[in-house]
Amino acid sequence: MAEVRNIDTRERILDAAERLFMAHGYEGTSMRQITGDAAVNLAAVNYHFGSKESLMQEVFRRRLDWLNEERMRVLNEMEQAAGDNPLKPSQIVDGFFGTLLRMADDKERGGVTFLRLLGRTLTEPSEFIRTFLADEYAGVMERYKAALFKALPDVPKAEIVWRFHFMLGATSYAIAGTDALRVVTDWQIEASDTVDRTDRLVPRLMSFLLGGLRAPLPQFGSPAEDADVKVA
Amino acid sequence: MAEVRNIDTRERILDAAERLFMAHGYEGTSMRQITGDAAVNLAAVNYHFGSKESLMQEVFRRRLDWLNEERMRVLNEMEQAAGDNPLKPSQIVDGFFGTLLRMADDKERGGVTFLRLLGRTLTEPSEFIRTFLADEYAGVMERYKAALFKALPDVPKAEIVWRFHFMLGATSYAIAGTDALRVVTDWQIEASDTVDRTDRLVPRLMSFLLGGLRAPLPQFGSPAEDADVKVA
DNA sequence: TTATGATTCAAACGAACGTATGAATCACGA
DNA sequence: TCGTGATTCATACGTTCGTTTGAATCATAA
Structure with missing residues (x-):
């Protein structure tokens, strides 16, 4: 052959x-x-x-198989180290989103190209793509949701799932790197090349995600509450 | 005629x-x-x-002209009421994202259909759409960024802009309503119809956005920090 | 009622699409 | 060295795409 x-x-x-x-x-x-x-x-x-559809699926499978196995491996490792204790939310978030974001520097695994593709595809309308992604992610999704439930026993599961959803959105948009509305304009941020931005994006995004995950629970029916802001 | x-x-x-x-x-x-x-x-x-491109632009213009004028109006109103005092971050976030999300219930202005279209389009690859959206949003974007800078004088502008970006991502994904990875599965959330979910989505998302906006600043170069989680 | 400009209509344009075909070419075991 | 199966190739298939055309039809002002 x-x-x-x-x-x-x-x-x-x-x-x-x-x-x-x-x-x-x-x-x-x-x-x-x-x-x-x-x-x-x-x-x-x-x-x-x-076919073209099968090609698209293979493009994702090539990267996602490794990513989700790695996510599983990291989670298993952390849970074994913790014994019966629940994990810290930051550990779980880092296991799921950090593992993803670190692919940006791994050119062997697609790097930023694949990350941007994934980010954009998560809002892609095509039915066959959504079905495929849901199947690819089903296992790892369940495990991480369960870990979050255990880590945050006082938070209603519904809230946790929604916030997972929001974290996924913020991340997918960030890695898609489209910035359709040109919110982030280079010249007003800092004189920094792309490499630097990728470097700093991860801690920035992780802080944001954790802040959102740990936000006070919503008061249904009332307007947005307002505790004064303390940063740094 | x-x-x-x-x-x-x-x-x-x-x-x-x-x-x-x-x-x-x-x-x-x-x-x-x-x-x-x-x-x-x-x-x-x-x-x-x-042409098809012009049609696409008109589909957006029909809704966005009103939305961004409304955002401007709300911001002007809040700033006049505040006098020289800076606005609260929650006010600004509500003015920008709340005004958007409340379109969901306004069938005269497209309702959820337009919101989902907008959410999906923000990660759309087509160049002409991105250029068009950036132009449509330029003015309102500058005003809201400036308001956030004034409201959070101690936070580096770069951080504010990035967090605005993340908030946009979480929102656009949430309103796109695709949920490609099936994070939110109805049967494990609560027995509730679609109307109810739209109702509760807004306070949920607003809490998340504010939590992310007010998160501790990232520590560059070190792994994710971990204050213990307090919710509710 | 008639003239006029706005709108609708059926039909067709060339280009690009995803896919299929069958012959040519390749690497390699016997 | 030859035979065989895997791979590459040029080419074509039928379909669908966005757009254009010119005639038919409409509503209105004169």
């Missing part, structure tokens, strides 16, 4: 697809763009992956 | 486009779907709006 060319072609297609899906979305990327960028024949995608 | 049919057709197209762009995305929606749903001739879109 000629495995060498095979693998080479597959990987080149996956890399190009990852990059282009990130830049133009699933519907906005054509097979001809992908095969052109990958410098392979047009028919190669259908030969190796079967 | 036959203004009646004109306006009728325009509105029906805009309504159908809003609904379909929300459900299938910009690239995933065809002119034939839109005109079919609106029960108008295929050529009507190009006659009334010029």
Whole structure:
């Protein structure tokens, strides 16, 4: 068997697809763009992956399998070290979101390209993508939710789940890096290159997520409460 | 002039486009779907709006013009009432995000359909949409950032802007309502219909946003800090 | 009633889409 | 060295895309 060319072609297609899906979305990327960028024949995608949908799934599976296994490994490790004690919320948040965000520096695992693709795809309308992602994430999701329930026994489970949802939103938007409304404009932040911004993004986001997770519970039916703000 | 049919057709197209762009995305929606749903001739879109891109812009302009004017009005009102005193962060957050979220109940202004479309579009890859949104939002964005700077004089402006960005992400994901990873599964939350969930979403999200905005500042270079969690 | 400009309509345009086909080319075991 | 299965290739299929066209139809002012 000629495995060498095979693998080479597959990987080149996956890399190009990852990059282009990130830049133009699933519907906005054509097979001809992908095969052109990958410098392979047009028919190669259908030969190796079967269809455009299957290609998209493989683009995610290649990265998510490792990510979610790593998340499981980290959580197991932390729970074993803690014994019967509940974990700290910050540990859980770091296990889930920190593990994800640290992929940004790991070019072997897609780096920022994959992170941005993932962030954008989480709000993608296509049904088959949502179904696929939900299946990929189901196990790890349950484990982390359970850990949060145990870590925050006094908080209603409904609140925890919602806040998990909000954390996911803040993170996915942050890693998508689109900034459609141009909230963050470089020249008013600081003179810093992209590398630096990635470096500082993680602690910034983690602080925000933890602050949101630990916020006072909402008072339903009344307007937003206001304790005075203390920072730093 | 036959203004009646004109306006009728325009509105029906805009309504159908809003609904379909929300459900299938910009690239995933065809002119034939839109005109079919609106029960108008295929050529009507190009006659009334010029192109698919212009239609998309008009779908947003119809809602965003009012939203951003309302945001401006609310902010002006609060600032006049406060005189020289800075506003409370919760007031600013409510002015920006609360005004947005309250559109959910306003069917005259698109309701949840438009909110979900907006949420999904904020991570949309298409360049022309991002450029358009950035222009639409530029003014109101500057005003609210300035208000936050004044309200939180001790927090570095860079941090405020980043947290604004994170708040935007959490909100856009929440209103997109996609929940790709199925974090929030109805049967484990509470027996409640959709109306109730919209009702409770707002205070829940506002608590989360304020908690994130007021979180302790990040310690760069060190792992996530951990004050013990106090809720309720 | 007739003239006029706005709107609607059926039909077609060329381009791009995802996919399929069958021959050519390759690597490699016998 | 030859045969075989895996892979690559050029090409074409049928469909759908956004847009355009020119005639038909409408509402209104003169």
